[in-house]
Amino acid sequence: MTEKKVGSMTVDVDAEGFMTDASQWTEDIAKALAKEEGIELTEDHFKVISFMRKDFAENGTAPSIRRLNKAGGISTKDLYSLFPDGPAKKAAKISGLPKPQGCV
Template sequence: MSTTTIAGHEVEVNEEGFLTRPDQWSEDLAPELAALIGLDLTDKHWELIRFLRTDHAAMGETPTLRRVSTQTGTPVKELFGLFPGKPAKKMAYVSGLPKPKGCV
């Protein structure tokens, strides 16, 4: 693991750039993380980010794409539109959480 500075915040990250300590994440860090992967956050993004953070705290692991879809009522197709390419991975990244299990 290494340490990097994002938007003035010193954070610990793994080899893929995911925060290794979710407690180092803050809402002012999320737009910076999103910009690094080419996203501008909307209210819908924030709804999903907050769900991921809450669910991770309650369940002890990052929710899968299916869980996010079923628990938030957001169709998987919409998740792909909001977080193009690899939505589960990108949602976790912007939320400051580990990659979901089974995510390549």
């Protein structure tokens, strides 16, 4: 495990840069992580992020794209436009969650 400086904060991350302790996460960290991915966070992004964090807290895994759609009410199209080029992974990373393990 390594430590990574995000803005003025330091968080624990794995080799791929996913945070390993979801409790270290703050909205400012999310904004800084998003910037690294070239994403400027909006209210719509935070809607996804808050569902992801809530679902992770309840189930222990980052939700799949289908779950984000069915349980979170976030359409797949919106998800891809909010987090282009790898929505599930990028959204999990910015939400301070581990890399999603599912195949779908």
